Amino acid sequence: xxxxxxxxxxxxxxxxxxxxxxxxxxxxxxxxxxxxxxxxxxxxxxxxxxxxxxxxxxxxxxxxxxxxxxxxxxxxxxxxxxxxxxxxxxxxxxxxxxxxxxxxxxxxxxxxx
Amino acid sequence: xxxxxxxxxxxxxxxxxxxxxxxxxxxxxxxxxxxxxxxxxxxxxxxxxxxxxxxxxxxxxxxxxxxxxxxxxxxxxxxxxxxxxxxxxxxxxxxxxxxxxxxxxxxxxxxxx
Numbered sequence: 001x002x003x004x005x006x007x008x009x010x011x012x013x014x015x016x017x018x019x020x021x022x023x024x025x026x027x028x029x030x031x032x033x034x035x036x037x038x039x040x041x042x043x044x045x046x047x048x049x050x051x052x053x054x055x056x057x058x059x060x061x062x063x064x065x066x067x068x069x070x071x072x073x074x075x076x077x078x079x080x081x082x083x084x085x086x087x088x089x090x091x092x093x094x095x096x097x098x099x100x101x102x103x104x105x106x107x108x109x110x111x112x113x
Numbered sequence: 114x115x116x117x118x119x120x121x122x123x124x125x126x127x128x129x130x131x132x133x134x135x136x137x138x139x140x141x142x143x144x145x146x147x148x149x150x151x152x153x154x155x156x157x158x159x160x161x162x163x164x165x166x167x168x169x170x171x172x173x174x175x176x177x178x179x180x181x182x183x184x185x186x187x188x189x190x191x192x193x194x195x196x197x198x199x200x201x202x203x204x205x206x207x208x209x210x211x212x213x214x215x216x217x218x219x220x221x222x223x224x225x226x
Binding site (some may be wrong): 033041042043045090094096101104105108111 | 149154157159206213217220
């Protein structure tokens, strides 16, 4: 089954404790993105990747890092989480091309205390 | 800049009612337009899309027409069901082929039996 898998689905942590949210897709898509969803703001893009070893900032990259060492994986790293990073995070992948149809994971709900 | 504005929610309707969720956009160039749906506890799924002016996207009884003259992409359904209860997001891709989505804030729809 074609899917985007995120782990964990729920995470509670404390300020300053490094964490990684994993994302994996099995559709051989070139493009992957991370978004955060906040009430009243919709989804905002954090980082995206156009291919292996090619990443770029989205609209709200501060406090986040990403890596793309393999085509299927695109982890999101919070080196020193802060309470304002409490949010619902979504990973997405896309085959590229003019249609830009993106496939989303089920989400990771993060709380930073 | 690029932005999407949706009607404020939440929206509550009775089963078989007519649904309209308004969406207007601001973009340079010729964006592609999308409606995504998020069911409780799940990630976003593409509902429908339109890539050029006057295109009509349709799926599962939902329709939306790309109106360049009014910069709008309103979502409509003639007869809603309880199973349509979800959060609906209007989104655009600023440039054809760009792998980025700019989202509206989302509209929560509840359908009562």
